[in-house]
Amino acid sequence: MSKSKNVWEEFFADKKCGGHRSSAEEFLSKEAREKLYHLNGGKTLLDFGCGAGELLVYYAKEYEKLAGADFSASMLEEARKRALERKCENITLILADDKTIWDKVDSSFDRITAAGVIQYLTYEEIDNFIANASRHLNKGGKIVFFDILDPRLYPLWKMGLFSRKTGLWNILLKTGYEICATASAVLKNRPKDILGYSHNPLKIEKIANKHGFDMEYVQSMYYEYKYHAILS
Ligand SMILES: C[S@@+](CC[C@H](N)C(=O)[O-])C[C@H]1O[C@@H](n2cnc3c(N)ncnc32)[C@H](O)[C@@H]1O
Numbered sequence: 001m002s003k004s005k006n007v008w009e010e011f012f013a014d015k016k017c018g019g020h021r022s023s024a025e026e027f028l029s030k031e032a033r034e035k036l037y038h039l040n041g042g043k044t045l046l047d048f049g050c051g052a053g054e055l056l057v058y059y060a061k062e063y064e065k066l067a068g069a070d071f072s073a074s075m076l077e078e079a080r081k082r083a084l085e086r087k088c089e090n091i092t093l094i095l096a097d098d099k100t101i102w103d104k105v106d107s108s109f110d111r112i113t114a115a116g117v118i119q120y121l122t123y124e125e126i127d128n129f130i131a132n133a134s135r136h137l138n139k140g141g142k143i144v145f146f147d148i149l150d151p152r153l154y155p156l157w158k159m160g161l162f163s164r165k166t167g168l169w170n171i172l173l174k175t176g177y178e179i180c181a182t183a184s185a186v187l188k189n190r191p192k193d194i195l196g197y198s199h200n201p202l203k204i205e206k207i208a209n210k211h212g213f214d215m216e217y218v219q220s221m222y223y224e225y226k227y228h229a230i231l232s
Contacts, residue, residue, distance in 0.1 A: 008120040008196070009097070012072040018051035018116060019195075021222060032058030034221045035115065035146055038230055042110030042141065048101065048129075049117030050093070053079030060088040067105060071097040098129050108136045115146035116226075119196030126199070127207045130231070134211050143213065143231040147220050149198035150227050157225035204229050 017023055020031065032055045039045070043064045050056045050068030052075050060066055060083070068091055070076050076093050083091045096104050098121060112133045118126055133143050156162065160174040181193075201217050208215040213231035220226040 009071055012070075012075060014074050015072060016052060016074055016078050018054050018075075020054060023054070027222075028054050029058060031055065031222050035059075035113075035144075036062055038146070038218065038228055039111050039113060039142070039144055042138075044107070044109045044138070045111040045113065046101075046105065046109045046136070048098070048112065048114040049120075050079055051075045051116075053082045053091070053093075055115055056091060057082050057086050057088055060086070060091055063111075064090060065107075066091045067094055067109075068092070069094040069096045069101045069104070071095065098125055102132045102136060105136060108138050108141075110138050110141045111144065112137060112141070113144045113146065116196075118145050118199065119149050123199070123203060123207065126204065127210070130207060130211045130213070134213070141232075145204070145229040145231075147223055147226040148201070148204070148229060149195060150225055151198035151200055153225040154195075154198050162224050201227055201229065 020028060022028075035055060036059065039059070045059055045063045045066045047056045047059060047066065047068045050070050051072070053068055056066065056068045056079060066088075068076075068079055070079070070093075073095060076095055079091075079093055083093070094101065094104050118129070121129065130143060137143065158174065158178050160170050163170075201215075205215040205217070208229070208231045216230040216232070218228040218230060220228055
């Protein structure tokens with residue numbers, strides 16, 4: 001991973017949704033249900049990189065007190081509107097990044113989670129994030145990173161091997177398109193798309209172990225090329 005975080009801060013500066021496979025409420029509620037299953041209880045939760053609150057508002061039904069943090073003001077504004085519409089009075093929204101968040105929270109949490117976020121952090125930043133998060137985690141708490149790009153499955157998905165049209169011609173077309181899009185993004189020094197970078201689960205596990213956590217690796221239910229890392 002070579003791009004600095006500022007590139008991502010710029011990328012998300014005017015974004016208004018989290019890039020879910022579908023933005024239909026029916027889909028988001030199913031996705032949130034899967035995530036709530038893995039979060040598995042607790043009363044207080046920090047959703048780091050909460051974006052437009054598309055999952056946070058569903059978490060709010062199951063937790064007493066929640067904080068949503070994000071470095072994108074436009075995303076947080078969408079989250080504010082969504083929380084207001086659904087009368088989620090138990091959510092506090094915080095404008096912060098992975099470094100500043102820890103000085104802005106005034107309590108610790110039973111669950112600290114991030115969905116589709118750590119792909120914008122380097123391994124070193126993930127290491128620091130886990131170190132800081134562990135200091136803000138209540139006894140018996142969990143850190144849950146959802147939907148991390150799996151470096152083994154992501155290229156296959158990009159080539160179209162998980163899609164219905166898997167003919168050789170389609171695979172060549174998709175691969176050619178990817179090569180052009182990557183070259184163009186590198187030349188413009190801009191991210192190619194919203195997906196970010198992949199992280200090897202074994203490396204994430206090593207970092208988790210270093211901080212005293214066991215890590216469970218779980219395949220994502222709705223994104224076949226992503227996985228969840230559950231640290232407890
Ligand atoms: C793909 S979106 C996912 C949003 C949300 N978790 C969801 O699932 O709907 C990623 C979000 O992470 C935020 N983000 C990325 N890197 C961040 C960082 N270092 N600090 C704070 N927020 C970050 C982005 O602004 C964006 O809102």
